[in-house]
Structures are given as structure tokens and as C-alpha cells.
Amino acid sequence: MEPAHNSAQGNLLSMQNISKAFAGIPALSSASLDVGHAEVHALIGQNGAGKSTLIKILTGYVSRDSGDVRFDGADFLARSPQDAQAKGISTIYQEINLVPYRSITENICLGRESRRYGLLDWKAMHEEARHLMARFNIDIDVRKPLLSFNTATQQMVAIARAIGFKAKLVIMDEPTSSLDEREVAVLFDVIRQLKQSGISVIFVSHKLDELYQVCDRVTIMRDGRTVKTSAMKSISKIELVASMLGRDISQVSKHATAFGDRKGQIGDVLLQAQGLKAGHKVQDVSLNVRKGEIVGLAGLLGAGRTETVRLIFGADRLHKGSLTLDNKPFAPAEPIDAIMQGIGFSSEDRKLEGIIPDMSVAENMTLALMPQLTKMGIVDEEQQRLIVEKFITRLGVKCSGPQQRIRELSGGNQQKVLLARWLAMNPKLLVLDEPTRGIDVGAKAEIQTIVKELADQGLAVLMISSELEEVIEGSDRVFVLRDGHNVAEFVGKEINEGDVMAAMAHGASEKNGSSEEKRT
């Protein structure tokens, strides 16, 4: 009954003490991962925990600085993804990386085509493709282009390709994130089939329920280290969450954290979101934020937190649900609509969605403010200078001067500039998505203090953070999201690590029940 990953047979894959640093910043410090033969092994962790770096080392995208990898009984070093594939490790990515306009046959056989008299043997290749797809009980015309099939089928094609390459280990990176429930069930059948035919799977997912359905063991990573490896059946969901967040379950306090340093008054409801739905990630989210209040949005990666706030900011389209701001209907079609209503949004990805790297500190701070700073089309540089200097002083931005290019600043100082960008507009509501990610401890505390001061002055703040203590200690109220639903709400003294983690893992029992009813 126990899957064949006992020590007598040895492990299929053994990664020991793997370390890797990018530009001096460690991404992995002595991480380890063992995967047995015919085992489905879950790999989980928060953003930045090192999962993807570990996998990239395995698949040859990056090289390791130190550590040993053994695969299939021999030392293993993949020089490129092709090399890894040739040695028996294939990867299925969440965005399927196949050739959409070519047929299923070509997608399965590209790189190892059958030949006859030096020319392609189409007949044999179609036959092989049909045969491989039939293993998953999928009977389709393999001559049709890949893009004429749905995501689930395309994923099957990717898996068939891996099997065609005689993969011994298949890595699946969040394979279920764009599948519906029925498709997930089909995928899990396929995973069980792979296991039966002796193929191992590394399964990366943020949906904890799924892990219990298909995985034998789980490895949890945090801050570039392997925190724990356990058999799936002997670990509870709450333990998984606690390990991911770096908490010891036995020491998690049930008491509210002292939060006496808030001076401001919490006022009326400013923003009300009702039954938001968009895409796969946001199913049914309702929340509200009051004036002068810091509302924390907790949840695991993939719970739909960022997607929810992007809807509030008008960065993505809302499919269902409604928003009100100051008791008036509010339907932002574009970010500018939200900005005009006094909402600021600091994105979780500073580099891709925040800074304009080659522009100066001053410009990054005032670009969004340009309309107010412009007189008859010409920028009022004197006023711009005053605003920039005010915020550089007020937020303590360390830079050589307003004209320094923002790319040369540290992460913490870049973040302060982005905060200033919104504060300069005098917003009513500030949405902060991971405001302190990748920032050193000192700057982090400074930013947290600034946010508290702002709320004391009446600003409403909606804050996403993957760090439990930031949410617990920094929020007046906490909403917990799970798989696109808001499952719990905690106010003031109710906020404590234990209950918030439990909600992230299970969902609050009574609310979970009601949302279950709604779905059926």
C-alpha cells in the first residue's frame, strides 16, 4: 500500500544542501528535496520561498552555486532545459509552453520526430500521438492545431509530450490554476496513471485541498530553506500553513496582539465591495473598508488577494458584483477612474508595475500628479520641486537628490517613492499590495509606521501582506481569502495568529458551509 519510496530502493531524485544566490542575495540556502520512485511529491511555500529557483536548478534554467543532486542513481547536472529533458526530467508550466498553431502530433513529437528515408514519417507520428493521448482516455483528432482545444486538453498534450520523451520525473507548476473542477479531476486521474507506470511527479500548488487528493508526501519551503518534509496523511492543513508562514503550531498565540498605539478614530464605511467575481481567481469576495482604518487582506498565494484589489482599482474588469464608495455606486473601468475618486494603488511588483526605472526620483513621484502640476501644458517645476522635497523629507527617502534615477535606489527607498507618488495625490483610500516585500528590516518598520500615521490622520488603507505578523499587528480588521472566497473576518481583539491561519487553511467553518451551499 505504501508507495515505493522506501529507502531500500533509494530515491529517484535527491537534492542536498542546494544553495544559490542572485547578485549576492541568497535565493536558496542549503535546501534539500527528495523524491521517491513513483511518488507524487508536493512542493509548497510562499512567494520567494525558493520553490521556483529549486525547480529551475533541476530543469537547467539556472546553475547551482553549491550542493549535490543525484537523479536515477547518478550525479545530475542539467546544462539546459533540453539537457534535463533528455535525462528524464520534464516540466509542465502553468502557461502551457507549446506551439499553439501546430498540430497535437507536432507538439508531442517536436525534437524527436520519426523519420523514414530521411523524411518525416507523419503516419507513425500521428499514430504515436493518438496512442499517447489514448492513455488518458482522450480520443481527439491529433492533426488539429493545439489552440483549437481547451486548456485542460493542452495540458494533457504537454504531459503526453513528457511521457513521449521517456520522462522519469514530471514537474507540474501550478497545473490546476486555470482548470475547472471537472478538469482537475481528469488531471488527477492522469497523475495517478503516471504513478502507476512508475513515473514520479513534483506537484507545485497553492491549493491545499488538492495536495491531499493526489500527493504522497510534501516538502515545505520558506526563505530559501526546506522547512519540513512529511507524509501527506500525517500532516494537517493548519500545520502546512504554519510551516509556510514560519510559525510553530504549538506556540501560536490565541491572544490578540497588543495594538494600543492607534490614536485615530475609525469612521464610516468608505468602500464596500459586494460579491465580486472575475475569472478563476476571484469567485465571490465581499469586504469593506472604513475611514481611518487599516484593513488587512490575508490568504495564501493564489487565494485571489491581488486580483481582488485590482478589481477595486479598475485595473481589471469585474464580471459580477458591485462596489460603492462613500455610499455611491462606483464602477471604475480604468485605473484613472479610481484615481479620480481618490484611490491609490501600490502594486506588489515594484519593478514591473511600479517604478519607471530610467526616470528620476522626482519624476517617479510626480508623474501621476502631472495634471495638477501643469499650467497651460507646461509643468510647474517649482511646485514639483516643493512636493518632491517635502516627501523626500517626510518619508525619509535616502537618495543623492531628486534627480537620481530610481533604479539606483534600494528596494525600501523605491517603495517610499511609490508611496509618496500616491500620498501626493491626497487619496481617501490607499491600497497596498505587499508594501514591504523584499525590503530590509529597517525600511520595513519605517514604512509600517508611516502607514499607521496616515491611518491616524483619517486615510483608509487596504493592505495585502503574505507576512502574518504584518497583517496581525498592522490591521484593525482582517479579511481572509481562500480560493477566491472571503472566508472569515476578524475585528480588533479577535485578530490572532491561530484563528487567521486556521481560516487560511480551512476557511471559517460556518462561512465555508454557506459558500458551499451557494456553489451547488
Next chain:
Amino acid sequence: MKKTSLLALLSSQGVLIALALLILFGWLRYDNFLGLFNISTVLRYNSMFALVALGMCFVIMTGGIDLSVGSTAALGSVVSALLSPYGMLVGTLGGVAAGLCIGILNGVVIVRLRILPFIATLATMLAANGTALLLAQDQTVSVSYDGTFINLGQGDFYNIPIPALIAVVAYLIGSLVLNFTSTGRTVLAIGGNEDASRLMGLPVNRVKFLVYALSGGLAGLAGVILASQFGAGQPIEGVGWELFAIASVVVGGTLLTGGVGSVGATLAGVMLLGLIFNVLNFENGLGWISLSAYWQSVIRGLFLLAVVILQSRLATKESTA
């Protein structure tokens, strides 16, 4: 660190240094290189390219490209030649309006229909070319010599060729817009990070539309000068102008990926590439050697390559620093 700053200096000021060296070389080597006639001829001829390059500069700074400017200039020249009997004003406005139409079409297709600039402007390049040939009935269209139209291209204002004057004014306005208006800053913000610009609520679509309209309008104006200067609307001129414009912009240190750029350096880029041709003519005039005019393309190409290599080396230096 030192090496990086040297590279940075070369990258930002390299075009000016190269231009100065080339002028010095020409002045020392050839009589009359800095004579009034030669200066006036070079400026008059290259002002057309300067106008096209100015529009291209704005487009490239947003991270886009406009391949249609050459055909648009040809179309502008035909339209203005056809309208030249009605006077300078009508001829000029007609040519500019024709260019503006193409630019607006580019803007709409790129912004509203979300077609890649490369493809969208490739299509309008063909369309403008065909329209020009249709209007001109497949031959050059003589301009009217009765009115004032030809003064625009051939006249002087206190010894300064009028086309050069137009170009200088356009560059002054362009520099002002880029550096001192919110539209100009938005141009660079879009090229630097379009996603961030949208999330900041900047008018991304409006500004992208504007740069393509501007590029079309300036190409139309260049066409007007072309017709006026050579006395005819030329439906088959303008081939390869877009590449000359792109080369000038890049030689001037503007990044093809957008986000970094300078209007002044683009003008220097135009002058540098234009003078290479001029120097080659003088060299042939000395009689020692006889280099075909095709050599100018080779030399321009080498310049372009050198600049691009410099830029990419600088980029890798910065990313590892």
C-alpha cells in the same frame, strides 16, 4: 565604475563628439566645406530627414516604431504638388493633412485595435505608397511655379534656408514638449514601463495616439518640403526614409525599447548621418579616389552598429552593477 561612466558618456554624448570630429575633419581637409553654399545645401536637404526623424524619435521613445513615414512623405509631396496652384498655404496644409491622416490611422489601429506598431505601420506604409501612386497617376507631379509654393523649399530667410528654419523651430518645440510638458514626460513613462503608467492613471492611449499622429503630420510636412524643393511631387521618393530616421534616432542615443531619449541628440544623429554623405562627395571631388555613393550606406551602417553595440554593453554593465 570608471569604465561604466566612460561608456555612459560615449553613449549620451557620443553623437555630438562624432559630429564635432567629422566637421573638424571636413574643415581641415576640404576647402569650402564650411562655406556658406555647402552649409546651406546640407541643411536644406537634410531638414526633410530631420522632420521625419523628430516624429520617429517620439514614437520610439514610447517603445513603438513607425515604418510608414517614408511613404507618408511621398504621399504628402504628391498631395501638396497637386494643391500647389492654390498657393503656398493650401499646398502646405494639404500635404500636412495627408500625413496627419496616415498618422491618425496608425494611432487608431495601434491604440484601439491593439495591433503591433510594426505590423500596423507596415500596412499603412503600403497603403500610403499606393495612394500616392494613384493620385500621381504613376508619374511625378510638377508643382506650380506661379505662386509662392516653391519658396518654402528653395527660399532663404536672411541666408538661412527656410526648410532648415522650419526644422529648427520644430525641434525647439519638440524639445520643449518632451522636457517641460506632462505629455512629454508621459511619452518617456510609457516607454519606460507601460504597465506602471496605466496603473498610475496616465493617459497612455491618448499619448500613444498623439505620437503616431505627430509622426504622420511631420512626415507630411517633410513631403511638402520635398515637393517644393525639387519642384515636383514624387510618389516613389521616400523609400528607405523610415530606416534613415530610425538610424538617426538610435545613433542619437534613444533606446529602441523606449523610455530613454533626446530630441537634440536625434537632430545631431541626422546631421551626422547626413554629413557622411557630404564628406564622401568632397572626398571624391579631391580626385584621389572615387568612391561610389553606395559607400555612404556602408559607413552609416557601421556607425549604427557601433552605437547599438555600445548601448547593449552599457545595459549589461548597468544590470550587473
